[in-house]
Amino acid sequence: MYNSLVPIMGTKKQLADLGAVASGLAHEIRNPLNSLHINSQLIVEMLDALPDGQQKSEILSMAQSNLKVTKRLSDLLSDFLRYARPPSMELVVSDLNRIVSETLRFLEVDFSRRGVELAARLHPEPVPLFADEKQLRQALLNLLLNAEEAMDKDRKRIRVSTGFSGGRPFVRVQDNGRGIPAADRGQIFRLFFTTRRNGSGLGLPIVRQIVRNHGGKISIRSRQGMGTTVTVTLPSEAQSKAKLSGRSGRGLLPEKVR
Numbered sequence: 001m002y003n004s005l006v007p008i009m010g011t012k013k014q015l016a017d018l019g020a021v022a023s024g025l026a027h028e029i030r031n032p033l034n035s036l037h038i039n040s041q042l043i044v045e046m047l048d049a050l051p052d053g054q055q056k057s058e059i060l061s062m063a064q065s066n067l068k069v070t071k072r073l074s075d076l077l078s079d080f081l082r083y084a085r086p087p088s089m090e091l092v093v094s095d096l097n098r099i100v101s102e103t104l105r106f107l108e109v110d111f112s113r114r115g116v117e118l119a120a121r122l123h124p125e126p127v128p129l130f131a132d133e134k135q136l137r138q139a140l141l142n143l144l145l146n147a148e149e150a151m152d153k154d155r156k157r158i159r160v161s162t163g164f165s166g167g168r169p170f171v172r173v174q175d176n177g178r179g180i181p182a183a184d185r186g187q188i189f190r191l192f193f194t195t196r197r198n199g200s201g202l203g204l205p206i207v208r209q210i211v212r213n214h215g216g217k218i219s220i221r222s223r224q225g226m227g228t229t230v231t232v233t234l235p236s237e238a239q240s241k242a243k244l245s246g247r248s249g250r251g252l253l254p255e256k257v258r
Contacts, residue, residue, distance in 0.1 A: 029077060037070040079202040082138075083191070089132040089213060093237060096127035096136075096162050096169045103140045104160060111158070116148055121161040127169045130240035131214055139210040142203040143173045143230055150177035150228065168216075168236055174229040180222040188220070207232075215243060 044067055047060045104120055111118045147158050159174040180188060189208050192201035211218055216234040235243065 033070060033074055033077065037067065037074055040067040040070055076202070079206065083202055083206050083209060086209060086213070087135070089135065091130050091132055091240070094129055094131045094133050094136075096129055096131075096171060096234070097122045098126075099131075099133055099136050100140065100160060100162055100171055103137050103144070107141070107144055111148060114148065114156075116151070116156045116158060118158050119160070121159065123163045127162050127164070128237045129169045129234055130237045131234065132210075135210045136214070139207045139232065140171065140173075142207050143232075146203055147173055147175035147177065147228070147230075150179075151175055152178055165231075165233055168233050168239070170231055170233040172229060172231045174227065176227040179224040179226050179228055180220070181224055185220070185222065215240065 040063060043063045044060065047056060047063055050056050100120065100122060104118060108118055144158065144160075148156070151158075153176060155176070157176045159172075161172045161174075163170055163172075189204050190201075191205050194201035208218055211232055211234070214234050216232060219231045219233070220228065221231075222228040
């Protein structure tokens with residue numbers, strides 16, 4: 001089915017037009033959805049103030065369910081808009097170690113409550129690169145949340161490391177979760193593909209989009225029942241600046257999924 005669409009929407013202009021239409025439609029849906037969410041919050045608060053009783057309990061449960069659904073749909077639309085119309089990049093000289101440390105601090109309390117052991121092994125020296133810090137944090141956050149959701153063992157472990165590979169900075173996220181079934185490995189970057197009950201199928205496509213926009217690559221190695229390792233390799237500060245100034249003709253690095 002997907003291959004049959006290629007001749008119809010294969011040009012960049014057609015894809016851009018499609019993205020603009022989808023983005024506009026998502027905006028139109030999100031506005032009334034936000035109103036529904038706010039109204040649902042008010043209804044829950046009003047019901048909660050009423051005297052206890054069986055009818056109140058049933059209606060309150062329905063209202064709370066509606067609130068969860070509108071919140072999930074709103075989050076899904078936000079992710080889709082982030083993918084369809086990514087913000088312009090604000091590139092600055094950064095330290096990958098600092099970006100990783102800040103993201104881990106943001107998650108460590110929540111992960112600890114959920115029984116996830118989060119550890120980092122950062123390169124002993126700063127890892128300079130030319131990057132959009134906000135977008136890289138978003139990519140790393142998506143990878144860490146994916147790793148946490150993929151674990152079903154008593155001892156849940158996530159290891160994050162940074163360093164250099166061939167002169168290029170990298171960040172690696174390793175978990176001891178379920179791993180990716182062989183049949184799914186070729187689809188994990190496909191838009192809306194997910195194996196999770198409440199997954200959006202947008203997390204990894206957004207990560208790949210961010211990494212590609214930085215001129216980097218993603219390598220994924222996974223063994224079912226043993227866990228998954230995701231490595232994001234990015235251009236060095238000098239390589240990024242050379243590319244921006246037109247002195248480098250190198251294209252994107254090849255991705256691997258194994």
